Amino acid sequence: MTDFQMAMLALTGGGFLLTCATVxxxxxxxxxxxxxxxxxxxxxxxxxxxxxxxxxxxxxxKALADAVTSRNTDMTNIRDDMDxxxxxxxxxxxxxxxxxxxxxxxxxxxxxxxxxFGLQYYVQKPEFERAIGxxxxxxxxxxAELKTEIREFKTEMKEDIKEARSExxx
Numbered sequence: 001m002t003d004f005q006m007a008m009l010a011l012t013g014g015g016f017l018l019t020c021a022t023v024x025x026x027x028x029x030x031x032x033x034x035x036x037x038x039x040x041x042x043x044x045x046x047x048x049x050x051x052x053x054x055x056x057x058x059x060x061x062k063a064l065a066d067a068v069t070s071r072n073t074d075m076t077n078i079r080d081d082m083d084x085x086x087x088x089x090x091x092x093x094x095x096x097x098x099x100x101x102x103x104x105x106x107x108x109x110x111x112x113x114x115x116x117f118g119l120q121y122y123v124q125k126p127e128f129e130r131a132i133g134x135x136x137x138x139x140x141x142x143x144a145e146l147k148t149e150i151r152e153f154k155t156e157m158k159e160d161i162k163e164a165r166s167e168x169x170x
Contacts (some may be wrong), residue, residue, distance in 0.1 A: 001009075123131070
């Protein structure tokens, strides 16, 4: 190779190396710029989200405090209403108890009068036993008569069935 070719080769190689170095430096600077830009955007986003979370937490705490206050007020109102209802109910129950007590006393007096009347005018045990015995014997007689009638009816039915069969065969 000649000196000229060597010089040209050296110039071409140097130009190539210089171009490569320039490209590497440019790419490195671009990557660094992208990294800084991305880092700043991420930091801004983190700050924005942290602020949003803090604000959301404050709003939630306020809403919760308002809800607790509202619930406590409602519970107090309900408790007061229930107390009034229970007082009224207790008064009604007392009235009912007094009325029942009076009614029970009246019923006890009536029962006592009925017991006295029963002792004087109703059937005594020996008379009752005689009456039950008479009813038992009447029932036995009635059942015996009923059995006889059923047997007679059964015989009549058998005869009627036989006649119907014989007529049917003829």
